[in-house]
Amino acid sequence: MKxxxxxxxxxxxxxxxxxxxxAKSGDICVFVGAVREFTNNEEVVALxxxxxxxxxxxxxxxxxxxxxxKWSLNKVVMRHAVGEKGVEKPVVIVGASSxxxxxxxxxxxxxxxxxxxxxxxxxxxxxxxxxVWISAHP
Amino acid sequence: MNVLFFGITKDxxxxxxxxxxxxFKPLNVAELKKQLIESYPEFSKLNSLAVAVNSEYAxxxxxxxGNEEIAVxxxxxGG
Numbered sequence: 320m321k322x323x324x325x326x327x328x329x330x331x332x333x334x335x336x337x338x339x340x341x342a343k344s345g346d347i348c349v350f351v352g353a354v355r356e357f358t359n360n361e362e363v364v365a366l367x368x369x370x371x372x373x374x375x376x377x378x379x380x381x382x383x384x385x386x387x388x389k390w391s392l393n394k395v396v397m398r399h400a401v402g403e404k405g406v407e408k409p410v411v412i413v414g415a416s417s418x419x420x421x422x423x424x425x426x427x428x429x430x431x432x433x434x435x436x437x438x439x440x441x442x443x444x445x446x447x448x449x450x451v452w453i454s455a456h457p
Numbered sequence: 458m459n460v461l462f463f464g465i466t467k468d469x470x471x472x473x474x475x476x477x478x479x480x481f482k483p484l485n486v487a488e489l490k491k492q493l494i495e496s497y498p499e500f501s502k503l504n505s506l507a508v509a510v511n512s513e514y515a516x517x518x519x520x521x522x523g524n525e526e527i528a529v530x531x532x533x534x535g536g
Contacts, residue, residue, distance in 0.1 A: 352536050368535070371463050371528055374512035375535075399535055411536050431536060439509070439528075440535030441464030452465040453534035457504055 321387070323396045324379045326372055326440075330400045330409040344393045344416035348423035350431045352411040354404050364445045368401045368410060371439040375399070378438045386415065386429055390422040397430055399440055458482045458521065460489070461528040466506075469499045479523075486510070487517035493529065504532040 323338050332351055339347045354366050383395045394416045404410050413430040417423040442453045458477040462470050483489040486508045494500045507530040508515050514530070521527060 369464060370535075371461070371509070371512070371530070374509055374528065377512055435533070435536040437514075437533065438535050439463065439530050439533055441531065442534040442536075443464075452468070452531070454532040455465040455503055455534075 321394055322380070322383045323394075323398065324376060324383055325398045326370055326375055327398060327400055328402055330398055330412055332409050332412060335396055335398075335412055335414055338396050339394045339414050339416040341393050341416065343418060344423075345418055346420040346423050347414065347416045348420070348427040349396075349412065349414035350427050351409050352431070353409050354406050356406045358444060361446055363406065364447060365403050365405050366410060367403045367443040367445060367450070368399070369441045369443070370399070370401050374439050379434065382430060382433045382437070385433075386426045389429070390415070390417065390426045392417050392422060392426055395426070395430070397434065399434070399438070401440070403445075458523040458527065461526070463528065464531045464534075465503065466500070466529045466531045469497050482523060483521055485517065485521055486515050486519045489521060489527070490517070506531065 335349055379397045383397055392415045396414045399411045415423040415426040444451050460475050462473055467473050483492050509528045509530055510519055510525045
């Protein structure tokens with residue numbers, strides 16, 4: 320299968336190599352987003368992700384399709400986690416494989432940047448005494 | 458007509474879904490946004506406010522009949 324598009328409870332980062340590798344791909348590029356312990360010197364306890372799943376999957380499909388059009392890619396993976404995730408846990412993984420590295424490097428950057436702009440997923444930062452929806456307010 | 462809410466808009470409204478009676482049913486996306494901002498002034502403080510109709514982003518001019526799946530999309534922050 321050329322594309323893997325999923326929203327899951329838990330991301331297993333070990334799966335992605337098998338999903339992206341194939342005989343025609345000399346190069347594989349993967350981006351993983353994880354939970355960072357500090358935001359502006361404040362300790363983060365966890366991130367909580369919520370999604371409008373039917374729409375999020377549609378938007379992720381569009382991004383993957385447009386990457387497959389823009390670059391010569393063999394396989395594309397886009398997977399986002401939902402629910403509460405603690406520090407160091409993976410929350411998003413995107414990747415692409417291609418014959419040569421320029422295509423998969425550029426595609427990988429495009430996949431994550433566009434996901435952050437258009438896919439209906441929301442992140443709440445949970446601190447010890449408060450929680451904040453990210454990017455909601457100026 | 459039912460409208461779904463996510464993220465911070467769900468917190469503002471206090472529910473993940475609201476029903477509009479025929480009397481107050483907005484005729485298009487722009488009118489829906491206007492009504493929401495009037496009823497919940499906190500909506501006007503958000504960085505952006507988008508609406509999806511049948512799980513696709515919809516411009517202000519898109520008409521609403523009432524049998525669509527309508528969702529309010531606050532600023533997204535995945536990744």
